[in-house]
Amino acid sequence: xxxxxxxxxxxxxxxxxxxTVRHALHVLGYQQVKDVRQGKxxxxxxxxxxxxMAFKLIPEIADKVLANPIIETFSWEILE
Amino acid sequence: xxxxxxxxxxxxxxxxxxxTVRHALHVLGYQQVKDVRQGKxxxxxxxxxxxxMAFKLIPEIADKVLANPIIETFSWEILE
Numbered sequence: 001x002x003x004x005x006x007x008x009x010x011x012x013x014x015x016x017x018x019x020t021v022r023h024a025l026h027v028l029g030y031q032q033v034k035d036v037r038q039g040k041x042x043x044x045x046x047x048x049x050x051x052x053m054a055f056k057l058i059p060e061i062a063d064k065v066l067a068n069p070i071i072e073t074f075s076w077e078i079l080e
Numbered sequence: 081x082x083x084x085x086x087x088x089x090x091x092x093x094x095x096x097x098x099x100t101v102r103h104a105l106h107v108l109g110y111q112q113v114k115d116v117r118q119g120k121x122x123x124x125x126x127x128x129x130x131x132x133m134a135f136k137l138i139p140e141i142a143d144k145v146l147a148n149p150i151i152e153t154f155s156w157e158i159l160e
Contacts, residue, residue, distance in 0.1 A: 006121055021122065024145055032137065035125035041086050042101065045115035057112065065104055 001046045002079040003058055007067040008039035042066055043079070054078065081126045082159040083138055087147040088119035122146055123159070134158065 009015050015037050022036040049057060062074040089095050095117050102116040129137060142154040 008121065008123065018122070021145060025141060028144065030137070030141060032126050032129045032133075033124060033141070034127045037123045039121040039123070041088065041119040041121045042098070043088065043117045043119070044113060046112050047114045049112045053112075057110070061105060061110060061113070064108065065101060 001049055001051075001054060003044050003046065003054060003076055004079050005042040005044065005058060005062055005066055005074055005076040006039060007042070007062070007072050007074045008037060010071055010073055013071045039072075040066070051078065081129055081131075081134060083124050083126065083134060083156055084159050085122040085124065085138060085142055085146055085154055085156040086119060087122070087142070087152050087154045088117060090151055090153055093151045119152075120146070131158065 018036040018038040021038060022033055025033045025036070044058075044061075046054065046057070058076050059074075062076065063069055067074045098116040098118040101118060102113055105113045105116070124138075124141075126134065126137070138156050139154075142156065143149055147154045
C-alpha cells in the first residue's frame, strides 16, 4: 500500500521558505501570486498493512516523526 | 484561487532525506515501512487568475522556480 502524507505549517506560523519563493516569483513578474506556503510531502510504501491498520499507523508515524505537532499539521491519503 | 503543487524526486534519483526518515521509522519499530520518498509541497494563493490562466501559469512557475526539472517532477491541482 502506498500513502501520501502532507505536512504543512500551521496558520500563523512564519514560513520564510514560502516567502522567499513568493519574492522570487514577484521578481520574475508573477504578481498574480499573492501567497506561498511551503511544506513537505512523504510518499510511503507500506508492506503487510491493510486500510484499518494504516488509519492507526499513519497518524502515529506523522505525529512522532514526520511532523512537529507544535507548529505543523498533517493530512494523508491512500494512493494505491 | 488556491493551488497545490507537489514536487517529488524522479524515480531513480537518490533521496537521502527519505532514507533517513525510513531508517528512523525502522529504529522506532515500524518495520512495515518499506520505502519513503520525501518531496515538497507548495500551496499558492493566486489573485485575478482563472482556471485557463492557471493551467498556463502553474506549470511555468513550477518549471522555473519550484522544481528542478533535471531531477524532479511536479504535479498540481486546484484546491479552491
